[in-house]
Amino acid sequence: MANSIVSLRDVGKIYDSGTAALAGLDLDIREGEFVSLLGPSGCGKSTALRIVAGLSEPTSGAVEWPAGRAAKTAVGDIGFVFQEPTLMPWATVAGNVELPLSLAHADAEAAGRAVSSILDHVGLADFAASYPRELSGGMKMRVSIARALVTEPSLLLMDEPFAALDEISRFKLNNELLSLWQTLRRTVVFVTHSVFESVFLSQRIVVMTSRPGRIFAEVPIDAPYPRDECFRTSAAYAGYCRKVADVLAAAMGAQP
Amino acid sequence: MANSIVSLRDVGKIYDSGTAALAGLDLDIREGEFVSLLGPSGCGKSTALRIVAGLSEPTSGAVEWPAGRAAKTAVGDIGFVFQEPTLMPWATVAGNVELPLSLAHADAEAAGRAVSSILDHVGLADFAASYPRELSGGMKMRVSIARALVTEPSLLLMDEPFAALDEISRFKLNNELLSLWQTLRRTVVFVTHSVFESVFLSQRIVVMTSRPGRIFAEVPIDAPYPRDECFRTSAAYAGYCRKVADVLAAAMGAQP
Amino acid sequence: MKESGLVRTVLPVLLLAGAIAAWDMAVRVFAIPPYVLPGPGLVAGALIGDRGLLFDSLVVTLTLAIEGFALAAIGGIFWAVVFNQWRVVEYSFYPYAVVLQVTPVVAIAPLLLIYLPQHLAVLACAWIVAFFPVLANTTLGLRSVDRNLVALFALYKASRWQVLVRLMLPAALPQILAGLRIAGGLSLIGAVVAEIAAGSAGAGSGLAYRIAESGYRLNIPRMFAALLLLSLAGVAIFAVLSALSHLVLRRWHESEVKEER
Amino acid sequence: MKESGLVRTVLPVLLLAGAIAAWDMAVRVFAIPPYVLPGPGLVAGALIGDRGLLFDSLVVTLTLAIEGFALAAIGGIFWAVVFNQWRVVEYSFYPYAVVLQVTPVVAIAPLLLIYLPQHLAVLACAWIVAFFPVLANTTLGLRSVDRNLVALFALYKASRWQVLVRLMLPAALPQILAGLRIAGGLSLIGAVVAEIAAGSAGAGSGLAYRIAESGYRLNIPRMFAALLLLSLAGVAIFAVLSALSHLVLRRWHESEVKEER
Amino acid sequence: SSPAAPAKKEGPELRKVRFGTNWVAQAEHGGFYQAVADGTYKKYGLDVEIVPGGPNVNNRILLPVGKIDFFMSANSLQSFDAVEQKVPTIAVAASFQKDPQVLITHPGMANTLDDLKNLTLFISKEGMASYYQWLKADYGFTERSVKPYTFNPQPFLADEKSAMQGYVTSEPYAIEQQAKFKPKIFLLADYGFNSYSTLIETRTDLVAKEPDMVQKFVDASAIGWYNYLYHDNKAANDLIKQHNPEMTDALLANSVARMKEYGIVDSGDTLKFGIGAMTDARMHAFYDKMVRTGVVKAGLDYKKAFTLQFVNKGVGLNLRPK
């Protein structure tokens, strides 16, 4: 089995307001895997993702990075899609997407090419010069996704990236994400509310209990890749979905 | 057939930035109906909803209100769930939900009761005293939904209200929304990206083309109410879903 | 957290002590005569020796400053609101607000003395100086309100008054408070300038007069003592306003919310 | 839109004309003597008659104001950034910034004149007056940056400099520009006060000297003419800064984006 | 601020009078405070309130608009300005026969007035507008070496190669006390700046309508001056100290001594005509000088600047010690 690139051990997080977001969360992220986090609203998925990224620190427990790698900076380059678009309002769409490249002092011309290619993929080529406030909700989210993908990061953390998208765009981006993952074999941690989406995409689904969040069950999805429309209509797919939905329902019932 | 409470006639909307969001949109909202808007990201659903609410004015075409009623104020009380939570950061959850009541000078005690009841329904009873920034994405959206519902408005406009929620909360709120609608027979215009959700909820689904948005097709969902879990697992439901998905796919292919 | 609290108080105190020591050293080493720069000891002596006189003056100046500040706060917020509500009024009158700001108090004080009783003239001078920052910042704050929230209030048929009190003003609070923080110090300056330009001199007058008269009489230690009191008053006003700001914004606005990781 | 543009210019002009007419009327009807309140005609006469003198003085004052403004803008932003980057520095030095703000220029001008060459002393006085609003507003702006964007920059291992230049400063722009708008007028006041306290007198001196001299000589029309020039300069500075603000923010910040319905 | 004098008796109503000075309470205003403190004004049927001035205060404008009834103007130039600007005010008496304006240098830095041209000069804005113009015209001073005097001698003390303005009665003493050296003094009056000083100005309409009242004020003030200079002035000094807590007995004593030494108040014409004396010849001579220096316009009806109606009557001469 692949090495872990980060492990949460018995992690708890209590915010200053007193809310216990996580309690006793154990989670291993393995190199190159595609794992989904599933759980009720407010159960601590975003919090867990921020801890994995090193953006937040647990109030108890430990975050372990593989030996020989310093914490946080260990992971190499991270792509993060926040639950809210989180765009710079003063920059154009292209400027927002180019940000990670220009922060890394990438070659301007290459960066320009990368930006327009990824904007094409998310269907925003016409809006490169627009400002965030001139976009619809779904378009903003797509800019955020494009920004996370443009560096082809080795760890990609996505917090409900496709929730604001119509199903067709969503399927399309699902497919693109999968093919990207397969070709580059990067690690993806994916938060979603859609059972279907999580089953279609992941190798492994981690189902969390309601607040304070911890792991209720893990469901491996052993279907082979590449997964395509055939998989989506297969009986196996339906079976997985039913199973995950059941686990999720149980998870929500498990704790008050 | 019931009377229209607002009709958009050949409505076009071109933003100052030059983006044509709507072109030739014809839409009737009939009293007491539950209608869903479905369409690709960026096709003008939110824009259309704002025009229906009188928050935005079309650049061409006309918005007609029934004779004898003055524009905008005509509709009586409106509940609106914006695509983004749109909460007052300086007010607590309870304060945010109470807003429409206190703006209408409702009796404080009754308002308090209404607020705690609706917070119970959206599962936020424990967070009445929290501030929006202490909530997760889905929780914020639920506050926004609670605020729209607390007045039991005669016209309820909802812009992807459940997109940020897990499926179980989503189903629960779907059911609550439907039973509210059935008992009070208010008018609901519902924007969603979920074909399943739209079929489950609506009497009529309006599918829009991609930008500039206009109506591609209307799909009536003639299944009887009350609709429950049985309906969700029925063949009719699956059939409607397939049909709507096909129409949506066609709509997106229809225009470049 | 404990540490940062420590750093927060100990370091500034150390720095202050160091600065005072350096000052003392410089005065001794270069043998600077007290009428050019009195050492800290002399200033402290004056502060203690003349405490009756100086504190009476401090009270006079502080009272005036607080009155001027209150007027500036009320006036600045009021006019910003009026300008925000009626754009026509804004286009017509904002230039005059600018004119008020750039008119040197020293120049118009004699004119004010003609038309107003002295106390009002002094107050007007103190007010003029502190008014504009509140106006400008409140204007920015009122303009920066989330458009969707404005739409929401419109939907709920909120009255103009409700929109103002329940939406615009709370949303503008961070900027208003920053404006007040600027105005706090300015109102003190305003009080000083007003006193110099239009106040009665002699007994019962404030720190400005003490500073001027002590300077004239070459009682430089006392002048420094008066300046010191003025500075302390300014820092105190600022601290109070900052605390207020923290209290009001701490639960919801980025600028005062503690960063949580 | 066309109409609002019309209202925007015509109304203020009408109002101004009305105000001038009322002023003229009042002076005539109540037979107010020119040494109390000169009529607009007299002031205009002084403006034209003494134009050489007055415009030379205007240039002197404006130059000083612009220098002071530039220093205040640079200094205010610089120190706000330093304070924001190193909290320890902030706790230690912010109080001194407040002290600077509340120290009356008239009181410290003699000291500055001792230690600095005259031009620098004058500049320092002008700078002190305008510095604090820029500092305070920039501080607020830098503190109000979206925490998620900060996190994003951290993820991308942005250097401190990149965070500052690409995130903090752009995000703080609206507040910085509001601070500059306040500082614009204050720098003019600062120039006037500096000139009174430390500037050279006589030929080649600025509007402050003209105003004071005209006051002492009871040449009130000329005093008003000088005040008028000062006001116009203030309004011009404000207009330029507002236009700049509009230009910079018009595409993305609520405060300058036209409301679209 | 009513003095220790006996409280209001039956008598006729006292006429309320406001008198604006040009500085905070000091010995240079002694005569007026004396007349308040010892009840001289009251005896003359006046209830006088003294409104102190100060640095940067321009009380002058309050006179024509009626906020005060009398104003203490610094020198005759201001009276000429009033005529030029058609301000209906007029000088009715001159408390100081000599302008106490001096230029002060560090010891040994200057021997003649000409030597001052090589020094940095700290001059107030008012000074620039008045006597400095005369220095320019008559002695060839330039404005290049001038820095502003904000009534704080520190910059002067810090720079040996500088001179500053002052009143002979005031600044030299402060410098002597604090800086421990005796500065060199140039009294401008000795170099031909023959202005009256500390004049009493009033409105022309008061002169026309209430000449009695004006006369009483002038007379009582003169008596006050005699008493202040030559007799027991403790009550006046107490009142001054009460108005100006910075004032000390030593300072007051010094100022009185200097006023006597230089004959500021009581010298020349006053020996014959009494304190407050003015003559047309002196006014004319000063006017001519100011026209020559360009400070005042030629062709001005300078006689409108003053009236001799109330002075030169020898009031109080009997109080002068023989």
Ligand SMILES: Nc1ncnc2c1ncn2[C@@H]1O[C@H](COP(=O)(O)OP(=O)(O)OP(=O)(O)O)[C@@H](O)[C@H]1O
């Ligand atoms: N900044 C904060 N301060 C205080 N409490 C917080 C903060 N952020 C989150 N919480 C609390 O922590 C809990 C978990 O939040 P989190 O955002 O991780 O949930 P989530 O699983 O992402 O939910 P959702 O699906 O709704 O986005 C919530 O109960 C929330 O109230």
Ligand SMILES: Nc1ncnc2c1ncn2[C@@H]1O[C@H](COP(=O)(O)OP(=O)(O)OP(=O)(O)O)[C@@H](O)[C@H]1O
């Ligand atoms: N304020 C605005 N200024 C300029 N253009 C805008 C503005 N708001 C929306 N648009 C444009 O109008 C079009 C329709 O936007 P709208 O928000 O109505 O889409 P939508 O159907 O709600 O999309 P989504 O499903 O992504 O929310 C988009 O192309 C968008 O770029």
Ligand SMILES: [Mg+2]
């Ligand atoms: Mg979340």
Ligand SMILES: [Mg+2]
């Ligand atoms: Mg939308």
